[in-house]
Amino acid sequence: MNARVSVSEAAALVRAVVPDRDLDREGIAERFARARWSAIAEPGDADAGRLIAAVGAAHSVELLDGAGQPGVLEEVAGGSFADAVERWRPRVRQVDSALHLRQAARFGARLVIPGDPEWPSGLDDLGQHAPPALWVRGDAALLGRLERSIAMVGARAATGYGEHVTIEAASGLVDRGFAILSGAAFGIDGAAHRAALASGGATVAFLAGGVDRFYPSAHETLLTRIVERGAVVSEVPLGTAPTKWRFLQRNRLIAAAARATVVVEAGWRSGSLNTAGHAAQLGRPLGAVPGPVTSSASAGCHRLIREYDAVCVTSAQEMAELVYPTGTPTLFTGDPSPERTRVLDALTRSGRFVPQIAAICGMSIDAVRSELGMLELDGLAVAGPTGWRRTTQ
């Protein structure tokens, strides 16, 4: 706990955001500490992750509270924490986790921590950059079932084409049992969430600010519907403003929580390329939807395909294959054999005899006879008084 909250107060606060689970004293302390870390450290702070990994969340905040003596953190976790402590110090005393937890309870938000069945297992791949906790409104259990999920992200300034493709693909992915993850922004993100909801599918929105303040505010209604039928998630406490930095870090959560990421439309320097970069760094399959080369809204997608080995995906099926690849392709096969093509070339509707066909094809009499036999079996050639004729145009 911290100086201002008693053990029993903390227990009541934590139980209000994890109402359905028996928590012992240790569990309470762990959750309270992680709530504090989610406010003390900015998203993606690897030093916080390293310290928590070394001594546990509860002990690490105790150490922070008592951090006057230099070298204590280094002793328990190795490496250097001098810069980190300087970074954390201004917030250690300011942060009011009791307020955050009360706000969460008021909004019906849940505090989810690693190891919970509601924890998205993909986030563990972030290692020391993983968030200490998630604040979740809506169906938190959904987060524990993202083994079939795809992130669909893209330009805020989407075109009609981009939104059309997003809607088609998101619906098709829902039909295939995929949850749709995105960032609730204007354009592609919003279209992806909406299409998932419209198809009766699961959808999760990751926000850069607290889950009490819906951003963008014009998506208030959309986000309210996602809370009702999916989940809205943030790694920062309620009341926290979204910032550029938090948007960039929020993108890593989307990329890590989803099994694959698809960028539908993106300008040459679009923020969704950042999500794509996280997906690639995590070794997650990355897809990009092509579009007209004359559309600047597709320039980022083409860049991902061209320079970053993103898979060119054109349909829900191809997006699903990012996660569950199917067999090898079969392009230059399946064509008729050279001999067959040449004999077919030489056949007319009026008829030709075999020696003439052989001369025309530049093939032996025997080879021509053999091909004609197979063409006859396939119903493409027939013999008659004027020689062999083709039966189809």
Next chain:
Amino acid sequence: MNARVSVSEAAALVRAVVPDRDLDREGIAERFARARWSAIAEPGDADAGRLIAAVGAAHSVELLDGAGQPGVLEEVAGGSFADAVERWRPRVRQVDSALHLRQAARFGARLVIPGDPEWPSGLDDLGQHAPPALWVRGDAALLGRLERSIAMVGARAATGYGEHVTIEAASGLVDRGFAILSGAAFGIDGAAHRAALASGGATVAFLAGGVDRFYPSAHETLLTRIVERGAVVSEVPLGTAPTKWRFLQRNRLIAAAARATVVVEAGWRSGSLNTAGHAAQLGRPLGAVPGPVTSSASAGCHRLIREYDAVCVTSAQEMAELVYPTGTPTLFTGDPSPERTRVLDALTRSGRFVPQIAAICGMSIDAVRSELGMLELDGLAVAGPTGWRRTTQ
């Protein structure tokens, strides 16, 4: 020579199609023999290539003329020629190379053979599948200067989008000194030739039939202009009809003669995928232009990118880079550092003091001071009586 043409007749016929070069008796015999081979063997006949490689063109046709005794060809070239001789036999006596050469002279066509300065060196990569000779109308010398060349091919049923992209790209490639190679078909091929001509560039059309019969006939005017200002090429003698087989083999010439191949638009089973397949087999760079996923005319291009590692190319510059690659790309770099982003996030137009900024950013006082200093140097932040302010929106 053959039974029906005397040595002096053959010399006159050959000299008429290679008017500007001194040819000795051997050179005459070689060319006459290759003219014959171009009619005896269908395009791409590897047995013919193997035999010519083993004993030379002239000797190989002599052997064919006298081919009654089995085992003669095997003795000189190894392997088996039994099937090949059966295939060639119907034509050996029928072929009238004197007629072909006379026709060529009448149309001002030139007979180009391997080793000529007019021979496209890329064709040598076809090995035994290389043509024995080429029949060329127009600027044959152009064929010897294809070290800067790109094949632009695609759907006959091109869309307005595809033709627009073709015209832009072909013009841009001409501006960069590239010759444009294609197949003179409707749609993309025609647009590529036209744009090259309009930009004053070099262009070469490869035909599946003889260079006396322009196919498609609606491209008569276009092909006439290509003859006047570029070159029209075929590996089959004048008077030969185009067939499906010859189209497929013609595609290998385009892919081999060009330094790189670009497919602009192609349906799911377009013939231009065959050209792409030849380019890939030859190890030539292969590019494909993306388009709307809602356009079936782009489906083949997306397939090439997705399944066959074709490079996604969106401009003339990117097509040129297929041949002359430039430096490594720089996607996820160039962004401001995390610290810079966080300090900028915390700055307002009204001003904040350093400790406040540090608390907002979750950074140490020192780190904030250092970032502010750099932001000031960049003109993005300024200090004043109300603290630090950002200078730009």
